[in-house]
Amino acid sequence: MIPATFDYAAPASLEEAFSLLEQHGDEAKILAGGHSLIPMMKLRFASPEFLIDINNIPGLAHIKEEDGYLKIGALAREADLEHSELIRSKYPIFMDATKLIADPQVRNMGTVGGNIAHGDAANDHPAVMMALRAEVVISSAEGQRTVPIDEFFYGFYMTAVQPNEILTEIRIPVPGAGTGNAYHKMERKVGDYATAGVAVQLTLDGDGVCTYAGIGLTNVNPVPLRAARSEEVLVGHKLDEERIELAGQYASEDCNPSTDLRGDEEYKRAMVKVLTKRMINKAIERAKS
Amino acid sequence: MKKQITISVNGEKHTLEVEPRELLVHVIREKLRLTGTHIGCDTTSCGACTVLLNGKSIKSCTVLAIQADGKEVSTVEGLATAEGLHPLQEGFKENHGLHCGFCTPGMLMRAVELLEHNDNPTEEEIRWGIAGNLCRCTGYNNIVKAIQYASAKMRGEETPSTEPEFV
């Protein structure tokens, strides 16, 4: 399988990339890791006329804490997350997630920015970013804007990123003391997309009262979904078994999974419930340690 | 539409004309005639096409040749030296890490990077490490042993005695 014919440029600066975007409009596509885009082009599900390879643009691959945020550059690879000391020591949810994203070779190429910009509810980072209440920095020739993750996903393969724009950074508020987070997805085999996946971040105060809850769901809704009712039932309370059960119940009711090869709707709802409860418990455990 | 690219393959520089849509694996196999790199699935699943791009293992069926412009590619043909087989190749040979051999070049190239990050991987780390490489013959046990053999040898330790399993 070989993609349809296209033209290609690898600009060395964002300015050059913006002017190429201007020139080619929506005939152009950004090429980051290429591990969603190239498979689609090989299958001819996508046939852009122009690829703008952003890999030669410096300054987009950072993973660092600054001004109260964890900042992840659009070109940071999954493998960079895995090998980052900062991520390993402070953000276990990314270690949970990256291990389950495809395989080591794909993770050497796939970028965090591309994982989100692809706009696919089957990808794993969107749910994680929802749990962490990330903000997405989107740049264009006109300047920069910041979009909260809840306003980022418009529909299947559609995001807030417009044809003249490039996603440049993801910002995650540095979690305060007493925070724990966790992610797990059920997969049929290594490299498969999630049957269902749940990301949870919780903050507990000194008395064990939940002051923050973020819960994101993978691949059980047309767009990545925040389990809002589940969050509400946790915040402001001590997290006993009953509340955790309710949070799981609400998540399973509020998602909209479709029956497919990975399982029927009922099964997926049941798995969302189980995973939500497990991830809450794991996040609590990590918050306390 | 053709563009000129320069890639260094196993230390040798090549300047080539490619169409942007040409995949790296096709250039390696058909233009450079290095047919040790295999195409199994053509869908980023099997790992038979694994090569190193600037030292990182990637699936060359899902990378454009033009993305490798100015970079270094290492394929299985570059593993052995005048002194003999690479410790990984020796490990696969000694431990029956292959049957038909179709997956082997990809397994070897993946294992090269795996051992670079972790010179003494556990069995579990090896299994996660080769999760992107499928083998339809061996049942993996002997591949794990082959990689353990190579890691011992590369650390300068005595290589484990070889008792291959047949499953």
Ligand SMILES: Cc1cc2nc3c(=O)[nH]c(=O)nc-3n(C[C@H](O)[C@H](O)[C@H](O)COP(=O)(O)OP(=O)(O)OC[C@H]3O[C@@H](n4cnc5c(N)ncnc54)[C@H](O)[C@@H]3O)c2cc1C
């Ligand atoms: C075999 C296989 C298994 C996989 N399994 C999983 C999995 O389990 N979980 C998972 O989450 N993912 C999985 N993936 C997808 C993989 O993680 C992709 O790498 C990721 O979805 C896209 O990132 P990329 O950098 O490769 O983006 P690309 O493929 O380069 O781009 C994807 C889309 O986003 C756009 N884009 C990319 N970057 C930007 C940017 N900075 N600004 C604006 N637009 C941009 C592109 O134009 C394109 O439309 C798998 C992929 C493969 C091949």
Ligand code: FES
């Ligand atoms: S041929 Fe590339 S992964 Fe199978």
Ligand code: FES
């Ligand atoms: S030895 Fe035959 S596929 Fe692995």
